[in-house]
Amino acid sequence: MKNTGSRSFRVMLMTFDLTPLWISFKTTLVTTVIVFFLGIGAARWVMNLPQRVRGIVDALFTFPMIFPPTVLGFFLLLLLGNNSPLGQLLKGMGMNLIFSWSATVVSGTVVAFPLMYRTARGAFEQVDRSVIDVARTLGLSKRTIFMKILLPLSLPGLMAGTVLSFSRTLGEFGATLMIAGNIPGKTQTLPIAIFFAVEGGDMRTALAWVGLIMLLSLLCMVLQGLWSFRSKATVSGR
Template identity: 60%
Template structure:
């Protein structure tokens, strides 16, 4: 039994979630305070990967990072290619999991009482201090929820990964890909094993999220 798909899935999910975490917080906070005319369009673009089928997302990534794509041509100047590499699995995971982090975190920022922010500005705090000393702590439950959902989405990604990274054993074959091709090849026992592993990982994530929520509720109860 080759456990490479487990390692590839976990390290892909961890790296993509780390990137999504920081980028998602910054973009979510910006969008929560943005009131321009194009807000609806920008929000739609950030949310689109959540609505589109993963294969469609993978096709767009293929157009961007392929040899004839704008990013692909730029990378060729440095003798580098993203397609069918482990980096491609990370990019696919980032794109499909970002909306989970974005929507959850943005909602958390938008629920912050504007009077608290106004009082902080009145006391002389600059926007950066308001962001990391007030907004981040108040939105932390939503941020953690988005983090867990992003990780779960990244570790279960299939369609976009297959389109841009392919199914290369030991290199780009994640657990969802291993399940599909094992079942397609008639190796149902192997497919079932990977299914059990993903279910257990997902269950652990849900339990951790519930545990975190309980801790937050207890802390809020003590403060009140």
């Protein structure tokens, strides 16, 4: 009985398609790196804008947060579709984003960017302004203040934004399905695989993917908590 059970388990593992896991991991990793730098750069830029302009730009950057993912995906489809001006331009350059792996990165970036931007801006604004003022009186340039003071003091918040962006991209479904579709081995991410597994009645596969996503998300949160605790302890020591 044991040999039969272990043999069945090995056969199940051999026949289990792991491409959705690889596609999700690759998409989430690339998207998180892009959003990390975009969010920090946008937060720094907005902080230096005049107050009136800052409110308008801030609203534009956070606008994707209020849209349902499917609505956001619909707008992305209109913007990047082959019949749109931008889509025609990309097509003339030999690029076709719609229903490609690149589309999963685009949708992930759009939905995760507001989280990273808002978290980064909040982390920057929580830094004691007197420290920045003292650095300016000492003649330090804006770049040096940002790299040597503002970034290190904001690291716990920035890491929290990175984890949120990672988790949001990992669980992205609506916008990705709208512009990337469900192409096995190409654009089928874990959430899309779960949806179509449930729709097809394959509850075993759906439960396996759900458990894996929950495990990855929990691991990210634990690592972020540990890293944040160490960073705060280091900053306090300094």
